[in-house]
Amino acid sequence: MGLTCMIIAPIIIYFLISNAITHIKAGGAKDINQPIPWIIIIGIFTPIAIGLMIFGYYALKGEYENYTEE
Amino acid sequence: MSSSTEKGIGKIIISSSLGTLIEWYDFYIFGMLAKTISMQFFPEGNSTAALLSTLAIFAAGFLVRPFGALVFGRLGDLIGRKYTFLLTLILMGSATFLIGLVPGYKSIGMAAPLLVLLLRLVQGLALGGEYGGAATYVAEHAPKDKRGFYTSWIQTTATLGLFVALAIILLVKSNMSDAAFNSEWGGWRYPFWISILLVGVSIYIRLKMKESPLFEALKKEGTTSANPIKESFGHKENFKMVLLALFGAVMGQGVIWYTSQFYAQSFLEHSVKLDFIQNREIVLWAIALATPFFLFFGWLSDKTGRKWIMLTGMFLGVIFYRPIFSTFLNDTNGKEWMQRAEGRSYVKLAGQKNPLIKRDSLKTSTGILVITHTTNTWLLKEGIQFTETIADTSGIDNDGGNWVAMDNNPVYSGKILSTPLKWKFIFLVWIMIVFVTMVYGPIAAFLVELFPTKIRYTSMSLPYHIGNGVFGGLVPFIATLLATTVTNDPLAGLWYPIAVAALCFVIGFVFLDDKK
Numbered sequence: 175m176g177l178t179c180m181i182i183a184p185i186i187i188y189f190l191i192s193n194a195i196t197h198i199k200a201g202g203a204k205d206i207n208q209p210i211p212w213i214i215i216i217g218i219f220t221p222i223a224i225g226l227m228i229f230g231y232y233a234l235k236g237e238y239e240n241y242t243e244e
Numbered sequence: 245m246s247s248s249t250e251k252g253i254g255k256i257i258i259s260s261s262l263g264t265l266i267e268w269y270d271f272y273i274f275g276m277l278a279k280t281i282s283m284q285f286f287p288e289g290n291s292t293a294a295l296l297s298t299l300a301i302f303a304a305g306f307l308v309r310p311f312g313a314l315v316f317g318r319l320g321d322l323i324g325r326k327y328t329f330l331l332t333l334i335l336m337g338s339a340t341f342l343i344g345l346v347p348g349y350k351s352i353g354m355a356a357p358l359l360v361l362l363l364r365l366v367q368g369l370a371l372g373g374e375y376g377g378a379a380t381y382v383a384e385h386a387p388k389d390k391r392g393f394y395t396s397w398i399q400t401t402a403t404l405g406l407f408v409a410l411a412i413i414l415l416v417k418s419n420m421s422d423a424a425f426n427s428e429w430g431g432w433r434y435p436f437w438i439s440i441l442l443v444g445v446s447i448y449i450r451l452k453m454k455e456s457p458l459f460e461a462l463k464k465e466g467t468t469s470a471n472p473i474k475e476s477f478g479h480k481e482n483f484k485m486v487l488l489a490l491f492g493a494v495m496g497q498g499v500i501w502y503t504s505q506f507y508a509q510s511f512l513e514h515s516v517k518l519d520f521i522q523n524r525e526i527v528l529w530a531i532a533l534a535t536p537f538f539l540f541f542g543w544l545s546d547k548t549g550r551k552w553i554m555l556t557g558m559f560l561g562v563i564f565y566r567p568i569f570s571t572f573l574n575d576t577n578g579k580e581w582m583q584r585a586e587g588r589s590y591v592k593l594a595g596q597k598n599p600l601i602k603r604d605s606l607k608t609s610t611g612i613l614v615i616t617h618t619t620n621t622w623l624l625k626e627g628i629q630f631t632e633t634i635a636d637t638s639g640i641d642n643d644g645g646n647w648v649a650m651d652n653n654p655v656y657s658g659k660i661l662s663t664p665l666k667w668k669f670i671f672l673v674w675i676m677i678v679f680v681t682m683v684y685g686p687i688a689a690f691l692v693e694l695f696p697t698k699i700r701y702t703s704m705s706l707p708y709h710i711g712n713g714v715f716g717g718l719v720p721f722i723a724t725l726l727a728t729t730v731t732n733d734p735l736a737g738l739w740y741p742i743a744v745a746a747l748c749f750v751i752g753f754v755f756l757d758d759k760k
Contacts, residue, residue, distance in 0.1 A: 182747070193729075197728070214306055218306050219714070222490075229488070233755065
């Protein structure tokens with residue numbers, strides 16, 4: 175599971191960047207053809223994806239085994 | 245928890261929940277009136293205004309909410325819960341009221357969209373700080389074995405805020421013409437002005453509240469955190485719990501919440517093309533009937549543990565979203581209605597004797613194009629009403645030749661369902677909101693229990709607002725993206741919430757502890 179998360183994270187970033195390149199154009203599909211939403215979304219999602227990688231790394235190392243709440 | 249403190253829990257819950265409900269109301273009305281706000285402040289054709297409009301939509305939800313979670317979370321862990329979530333309420337109420345006072349673009353030009361953008365960002369900032377404070381405050385007053393139930397009252401507020409916003413807008417709109425509602429100083433401003441009254445009452449109540457007993461004890465002992473942000477995200481032991489909260493619970497909860505409550509409403513309006521009023525009526529009924537389940541699942545989580553209730557809600561969303569949304573489309577198929585109507589010949593025109601016909605002529609290099617829009621309103625015997633718009637095209641070529649192209653794909657809109665079909669739709673939306681109550685009802689208690697008191701406000705606020713604001717808020721954008729990419733599947737947009745909820749379900753299944 176940890177490894178899966180570490181793999182998914184860069185795929186998400188790749189997916190967003192490649193779609194941004196495809197869709198940002200004059201006359202493109204309404205709502206997804208403007209650069210600003212893409213810049214904001216990629217900007218906020220990159221640290222989240224890095225967080226997912228770190229989560230995967232912790233999971234792979236067994237950091238979540240036997241954790242206790244409170 | 246002493247019994248005397250427990251006796252006052254009702255007041256604590258009411259005062260916390262009321263303020264949070266009002267903050268949600270304030271945040272929602274902007275989104276619900278987006279079309280009118282856009283006309284008044286962000287006119288089409290002005291590129292700067294369009295840019296500001298995009299920022300108002302995206303930055304408030306995605307950037308400012310998580311930022312507000314950090315700013316006010318830190319403040320709440322440093323100076324206390326009471327004053328922090330009082331401040332968020334004042335900020336939210338003032339920003340909302342002031343949006344209702346900003347003159348339109350026609351009167352003050354670019355200052356109008358700039359002011360509205362600024363106030364919308366303040367709204368996002370305040371919302372980011374509110375929820376964590378209210379949830380923490382109630383949880384820190386509740387006995388451990390009733391945390392799920394007591395905090396579930398806070399969980400009802402996001403849905404009830406939507407209910408109140410829908411109801412007030414519907415009430416105002418139904419008492420005036422569209423022109424009066426949409427004019428510069430028209431009815432659309434009333435919901436913003438009403439906010440100041442609601443906030444005033446809530447501030448008065450909150451001023452009378454005392455600080456959380458657990459935070460008060462930390463203060464007396466001098467063990468409050470000196471740097472909550474550093475302790476939350478800089479210390480591995482806490483940071484890994486922040487990540488677990490986000491990826492194992494809140495991101496799935498965020499997409500289930502958004503899809504069931506907002507995407508469903510938008511889908512019914514834009515894809516199914518239901519009548520504006522009936523669409524809202526369906527959502528209002530579904531919310532009203534589902535809201536008690538927040539309390540039920542919060543209560544149940546105290547008995548059986550939080551994990552499986554939340555994960556079951558996600559799992560049910562993953563399994564049932566496509567069948568439910570597919571039913572919405574199949575049951576409102578305009579072509580089928582027309583066939584049924586023609587076959588049995590019990591159709592009559594409603595509200596008009598003859599179809600409305602509008603012609604547009606267009607001169608091209610090869611001749612003249614004429615597009616004839618024919619609009620019929622039909623009322624079927626069982627009570628279904630809808631409008632059919634056909635756009636036939638005919639042409640006269642330069643060499644004198646004539647041709648006609650009949651429209652094979654008429655548009656069916658303004659659909660009003662029969663009473664049994666309406667209740668079927670209410671039931672389906674209700675089911676989806678019950679999924680929300682399963683994931684959302686116990687989550688405040690779950691988050692509170694994941695972090696120590698001294699950094700609780702900061703630690704729980706950030707994953708909550710990333711999960712809901714970013715993962716949940718992205719549903720319409722990614723849905724549009726998927727619908728553009730996979731054009732042959734009208735339900736393609738659902739793959740995003742389904743995938744996120746499925747991933748979250750698996751992570752939660754493997755890594756979450758099932759503590760009561």
